[in-house]
Amino acid sequence: MSSTAPPNVTAESEVAAPQCPLCDYDLRGLVEPRCPECGFQFTWEELNDPARRAHPYLFEHHPERSGWSFRMTLLGGFRPAKFWRTLFPTQPSRPRRLMLYWAIGALLWFVLVAGQLARSIAALDNRAAANQVAAAATMKRYSPAIQAGILKSYGTPQAWAAAAYPRWPHWRYLLEAPFMRAMRTMLFAAGLWLLWPWLTMAGLMVFQASMRRARVRPIHVLRCVIYTGDLALWAALLMLVVKFGELSRNGLIGSVWDDGMADTVLTFSAVLMAVATYRLAMAYRHYLRFDHAIATAVVVQVMVALVAVKFIFDWLGYA
Numbered sequence: 096m097s098s099t100a101p102p103n104v105t106a107e108s109e110v111a112a113p114q115c116p117l118c119d120y121d122l123r124g125l126v127e128p129r130c131p132e133c134g135f136q137f138t139w140e141e142l143n144d145p146a147r148r149a150h151p152y153l154f155e156h157h158p159e160r161s162g163w164s165f166r167m168t169l170l171g172g173f174r175p176a177k178f179w180r181t182l183f184p185t186q187p188s189r190p191r192r193l194m195l196y197w198a199i200g201a202l203l204w205f206v207l208v209a210g211q212l213a214r215s216i217a218a219l220d221n222r223a224a225a226n227q228v229a230a231a232a233t234m235k236r237y238s239p240a241i242q243a244g245i246l247k248s249y250g251t252p253q254a255w256a257a258a259a260y261p262r263w264p265h266w267r268y269l270l271e272a273p274f275m276r277a278m279r280t281m282l283f284a285a286g287l288w289l290l291w292p293w294l295t296m297a298g299l300m301v302f303q304a305s306m307r308r309a310r311v312r313p314i315h316v317l318r319c320v321i322y323t324g325d326l327a328l329w330a331a332l333l334m335l336v337v338k339f340g341e342l343s344r345n346g347l348i349g350s351v352w353d354d355g356m357a358d359t360v361l362t363f364s365a366v367l368m369a370v371a372t373y374r375l376a377m378a379y380r381h382y383l384r385f386d387h388a389i390a391t392a393v394v395v396q397v398m399v400a401l402v403a404v405k406f407i408f409d410w411l412g413y414a
Contacts, residue, residue: 113142116184117383118310133310136384141185148186155192165199169325175374178322179381188314193321197292200324203331204285207338211281215272217348220263230256277341277349280357284334287364287403292317292324294402295375298395311383319378326371333363361407368403372396 113122120132122142129136150156152171157164171178231252234242249255261267272278299316341349341356372392380388 113139116142117315118312120310134386135184135311141183144185150182150186153182153186154196155189156186158192165196168196168322169200169328172322172325172374175323175377176381179377182318182322182382184315184382188318190314190317193317197321197324200328200331201289203328203335204289207331207334208281208285211278211338212272214347214349215275215278216263216268218275218350219268219271221348223260223262226260227253227256227262230259276357280360281334283406284330284360284364286406288324288327288330288367291327291371291399292320294399295324295395296320298398299391315383319375319382323371323374323378326367326374330363330367333367334360337363364403368396368400 114120115122115130115133115135116137117135118130118133120130122130125131128138152164152167154161154164154168234245234252234255237245245252245255249258273282296313296316299320300313337356337359344355375396376389376392378388379385379391385391
């Protein structure tokens with residue numbers, strides 16, 4: 096059967112009519128293998144090929160071997176063009192497995208954020224301890240009247256210093272720690288890569304709304320951004336390396352001041368955004384089969400980059 100000749104319509108095919116795998120449009124009566132609803136190009140053979148119903152290692156399709164399929168899917172991203180040539184819209188989508196794949200990849204970011212929060216609180220606590228000692232020691236410089244008032248209210252210089260510079264646990268730490276430079280950098284990196292799939296998906300859906308591809312089911316776009324967005328795990332591993340380097344310089348607790356990793360994180364983020372753009376373009380070229388896949392990916396990633404730059408100026412305080 097040729098790719099340009101539709102299958103014969105029989106009583107059986109009337110029951111199981113061919114549908115577009117991207118938008119579910121009824122393809123009966125078509126001669127050209129292109130969906131008139133969403134523009135998806137296909138071959139008649141691939142719509143009926145049982146071999147294209149199950150992927151050999153995709154995480155979605157192998158819950159019986161989750162560890163192996165997760166590793167293989169993650170490593171498949173190193174060759175995005177080859178990966179997306181083996182994944183077809185005709186293969187069933189399993190949204191729960193997709194979300195689990197994203198959650199596993201995102202887990203390391205939550206660990207990194209929690210670790211940095213603990214270090215930031217510890218650094219603030221150390222500073223408060225030093226300030227207490229200094230305040231208690233300098234109280235004798237005050238006039239006798241002021242000293243008498245302090246002792247009447249607090250009892251001892253140490254109690255007065257402790258009230259002025261409270262130590263952990265105190266609610267003030269949870270408000271101050273997120274604004275330390277190291278913590279802001281970590282939150283920026285985590286937010287960028289945890290939100291990347293959803294920001295990209297929103298951009299793609301807005302972009303598609305102005306095209307004939309608006310009818311493409313969102314699950315297919317979600318597939319593209321989730322399997323492209325597993326780059327978040329590699330970004331987290333890079334951040335882990337950066338943090339180990341910073342630990343070797345500043346110690347386990349660290350400093351309340353700039354730890355010097357912000358520029359490194361921004362450089363890594365820019366490089367990985369370029370990689371993500373390429374991977375997304377391969378997904379749109381080989382999976383969704385867009386005519387202008389690279390242009391689509393670049394435009395959407397520019398939108399995401401503008402959001403990131405906004406946070407760089409507002410959150411990291413770059414000028």
